[in-house]
Amino acid sequence: MQKKSIIVRGKNTFYLDYGKFDAPVVLFLHGFPESSLLWKEAAQAVMEAGYRAIAPDLPGFGQSEAFNEPSTWERYVEFISDFTAELFIEQFHLVTHDWGVLIGTKWACTYPERVQSLIISDATFSPDFEWHKDALTIRSLVGGEQFVAYLQNKPVFEGFMKKSVPHVSQAIIDDFYNLFSDPKKDKVTLELYRSGDMNKLEMYRGRLAELLSMPITIIFGEHDTYILPELGLKLKQEELHQASYHIIPGVGHFTPLETPTEFIALLIQHLNQI
Structure with a gap:
C-alpha cells in the first residue's frame, strides 16, 4: 500500500493510512x-x-517536506495538532518511538482528553535524561555538522542501518535516507537535537501520572545502547505507575523493525486491554 499525501500548513506531508x-x-x-x-x-x-x-x-523525514521554520521539538509538537486537524481525527491511541516519544508525550500532556492510550517505545520522558554520545555530537557546534555530513554518505548510512537492523529492507533504508539526501533537509537533524534540552520537561516532574491517566505500555529492546532499558523502568516507577513495562530480549533500539512479531504482540495486547 502506497503512502498518501496531504498539505499541512502549505507543506506536502506523506503518511500511511490503513x-x-x-x-x-x-x-x-x-x-x-x-x-x-x-x-x-x-x-x-x-x-x-x-x-x-x-x-x-x-516533516523533513521520509518523503515529507521540511518546515519553513526551524525543525524544533516544539514545532513537531504543533505538527501533531495540525496533522490531526487536517485528517479530522479527534481521539486516538498513540504509539511512539525514539524522538516520537518526546514529541507525542509532550503533546499528550497538553491534550490528554484526546489520547485514549499511549505506547512509549525505546525512549523516556524525563528531565533527568542525559543524551547518548551520538546525540551529544549532533547537539555540539561543528561536531553536529560533521555528523550529518557523515550520514549523507549513503554507504555509511546503509552500514549504520544494517548494523542496527541486519534484515532491514532496502526500501526502508532508502526512505529513511531521504532525511540526508535532500539539501533542503540539511538542518532538520541539527535543529531537532539542538532544541532537545531536557530541562524543558521539568514542568512535568511528579505530574505525569495525573496528566497521562490513560492506559500506558512501555517497551524497550534489551540491548538498546542509545536509551537504556532501565530508564523505561525508572519512568514507570517514578512517574507512570499505571504503565506496564516490557523488555524484548536480544534486540536493540529499533524494536518495531528488529522484532516486529514481538512488538506487534505487545501492541495488540495493549489495545485489547482497553
Missing part, C-alpha cells in the same frame, strides 16, 4: 532517523485488528 475511515484510530509517531515505514508491519496488524492505522512521515 483501515476503514470510521474505525478507531491508532496514530504512530516515528523517531530519528526514521519514517513512517518504521511502522508498516505494525500498522497492517492494527488494521487487521479492526483499527485505522495512521503514521506520518514527520
